[in-house]
Amino acid sequence: MGVASAGMRLAERIFGKLNDRSALVLGAGTISEQVVSQLRDRNIGHLYLSNRSRGKAEEFAKLYNGKVLEWGQWDAALKLPDVIVSAVGVQDALLTKALMEKAMASRGNRALFLMDLGLPRNVDPAVGKLYNVFLYTMDDLSEIVQQNRDARESEVPRAEALVEEQVGKFISWQASVELLGVLDTLRGSLKEKRAAFLTEKLNGLQRFNAEDRKQIGQMMDELIDRLLIAPAERLRTEKELRKKIQSVEAIRALYLSEREKP
Numbered sequence: 001m002g003v004a005s006a007g008m009r010l011a012e013r014i015f016g017k018l019n020d021r022s023a024l025v026l027g028a029g030t031i032s033e034q035v036v037s038q039l040r041d042r043n044i045g046h047l048y049l050s051n052r053s054r055g056k057a058e059e060f061a062k063l064y065n066g067k068v069l070e071w072g073q074w075d076a077a078l079k080l081p082d083v084i085v086s087a088v089g090v091q092d093a094l095l096t097k098a099l100m101e102k103a104m105a106s107r108g109n110r111a112l113f114l115m116d117l118g119l120p121r122n123v124d125p126a127v128g129k130l131y132n133v134f135l136y137t138m139d140d141l142s143e144i145v146q147q148n149r150d151a152r153e154s155e156v157p158r159a160e161a162l163v164e165e166q167v168g169k170f171i172s173w174q175a176s177v178e179l180l181g182v183l184d185t186l187r188g189s190l191k192e193k194r195a196a197f198l199t200e201k202l203n204g205l206q207r208f209n210a211e212d213r214k215q216i217g218q219m220m221d222e223l224i225d226r227l228l229i230a231p232a233e234r235l236r237t238e239k240e241l242r243k244k245i246q247s248v249e250a251i252r253a254l255y256l257s258e259r260e261k262p
Contacts, residue, residue: 003141004034007115008042010141011083014113014134022046024069024081026094028056031087031117036064039083048081052088078103085115086122094118097126104130115141190224 008018015021023044025032028051039047047066051057057068069077078084078100088094095114100123104112114135116123121137128135198217 002034003117003138004031004038006141007035007085007117007136008038010134010136011113012042014111015082017042018045018083019043020045021082022048022080023083023085024048024050024077025060025066025085025087026050026122027087027089027118028053028060029087029089032085033060035085035087035115035117036060036066040064044083046080048077050077074099074103075106079106082111083113083115085117087117088122090118090122091120093124094122095127096124097130100124100127100130100133104133117141187224191221194220194224 011021012018018039019042021044023039023046025036025039025048028049036047036049047064048069049057049060049064049066050069050071051060052071054068054071057071060066061068069080078095084095086094104110109132111132112134114123114127114133116135116137119138123135123137125135127133194217198220
């Protein structure tokens with residue numbers, strides 16, 4: 001957030017939305033253009049522009065749909081706006097206390113927000129003591145910008161910790177999903193190996209008939225399911241268990257051959 005944006009936010013704190021307000025910008029340099037752009041972004045109701053070089057002011061007015069006021073005709077100009085922004089290169093104060101006292105009287109002391117962005121200052125500091133005048137200088141606004149920057153920077157560690165936490169949760173969730181797939185593959189592989197194992201071992205044991213062999217096979221299947229289904233169910237239901245899982249590659253390498261890996 002820059003100085004111009006900070007100033008407009010302060011103005012909105014005083015007036016609320018600016019779409020039914022008017023603003024006068026004195027000067028036509030880079031800073032003034034930033035301010036005018038901010039005012040237009042906030043849909044300022046009426047925009048007045050004044051500059052010692054009328055031609056430059058007219059260029060601004062055409063670009064930003066504003067109205068040019070004659071430079072130096074302060075009695076007419078200063079009673080119109082709710083917001084006045086001055087960014088002019090002058091040696092002495094452009095808006096003096098006497099001038100602003102007269103302007104406030106003609107305005108019926110209606111609230112006035114003043115941004116003095118000139119270097120040196122364009123507005124007599126005593127103007128800030130007038131009733132219902134809210135005066136902010138370049139130093140004031142720069143300090144606000146710095147405070148906002150510091151506040152954002154102080155939030156960086158908390159934001160980084162939050163990101164790290166969410167990434168960790170995602171990795172754990174992803175690993176648990178992969179591990180469930182590994183367990184399913186492992187279950188199928190073990191049942192295939194169980195069938196081959198039974199064929200090999202039971203062929204030489206004639207005392208087991210077909211029904212016995214079937215029951216032995218079912219008991220071995222039940223054992224495999226108990227060993228693998230219970231852990232899989234825990235993975236689905238226990239968040240704390242999922243947090244402990246960061247990689248399933250070791251489990252995959254431990255239990256499955258290269259051919260069996262999903």
